Amino acid sequence: MNIKHLCIALTVVFISCSDREKQQPPSDTTVDTMQTLVMNVQKCSRLYTSEYRIHKIITHNDQVQLKGTIMKHRFDIDLPLGERKVAIPMDAVIKTYVDMRNFSEENIKRNGRKITITLPDPRIAIVSTKINHQEMKQFIPILRRNFSDDELSNYEQQGRQQIINLIPQMGIVENARLSAARQIIPIFTAIGYAEKDITIRFKQKFSLNQLQSLIENTTTEEKQ
């Protein structure tokens, strides 16, 4: 009887062990995709022609308010907890470029000694932004908590967006065209064309709305 019980117990243990082995995923299916998630390498051909160094002081002040609706009546009361204030100095570098990836023979027209080069429309990119943490000023009343890192990051992102919104009014595109011509003309004079015979053309003039579309806005949402 005891031997019979022992046999049954061993069989049960053997089956359960063999099942567990089947359930375990093979170790070679685990792939570390971190590298591909964090890096995006792209071949390109962009001629950067001008660089703008922008400075902005982002400011924010907030008052805690009691807001609500009671019996269809809205109310909005400032609570006497004090007003928090923060000023964040930020520097940004903006560059203009022409995308030369699709530049071909079709962009060049020769007429005797004269040559006309049609360049792609200039584009604008925010190359970097830097927060001056040491110069940041904060005022926190006794009854309020400190600004969190999340809140400060949010204000910095809004400041960056304000810069992007102002780009069309900065006259960057016209200057980008002049700078592009300054870079392209020496290439053609080097191969024997006289400077007076070279004409640089761009495709079109832009309205304010079209200017906004020239800005390369790499937001984190786009990256995701």
Add this chain to the structure above:
Amino acid sequence: MKKREKIILSLIENRRIIKWALIASAILMLIVASAVIFWLNHDNKIETSVDERINITPTQIRQIENIGQWEFLSISDEEMIDTTRRGFFSDAQLVRIYYGTLRLGIDLQKTTPHWLCVEADTLLVATLPPIQLLDYNFIDEAQTKSFIQSGSWNPSDLERLYQKAHKTMLKRCLTQQNIATAKENAELQFTSLLNSMGFKATRIEWQE
């Protein structure tokens, strides 16, 4: 006598009706009043709020510079950087995600006087300056996302995290392989440009 009794009985009967009518109207009024009170108060809400928008402030252009940089490889990177400060009661932790784009290419201002020359009337030779990182400051810090924060952190800590992210991105992206890829693409793009200028025979050389 009987007539008098009848009148009294009818009065008692009417009083009962009046009583029930009064009760019914009271219930009705209660229902109407409840409905009105419910309608007035069903969307009541009270909350504390803080305006999250920043103020509109001037944006100042400090410097405009004409440059001539040709980018051949763009590497977008994101790095999660963290730091922990040991405390007596509890540890403070800060985790931030930084975004940056490293641009590899050539600086045309570093070209030699005859970097583009024609040899034997037909061969166009371009001597390019070495591939380099076009912007040393490549992190878009205003896009940084705060992931975890416990405890308070001072400006020096944030600057230290930025420098750590910068170093990590440089190490990950500025590799010999990426420089070689940029160089390869530069040769391809410049050959294509020179061909479109009318020279079928071209050669790309690199400065020492």
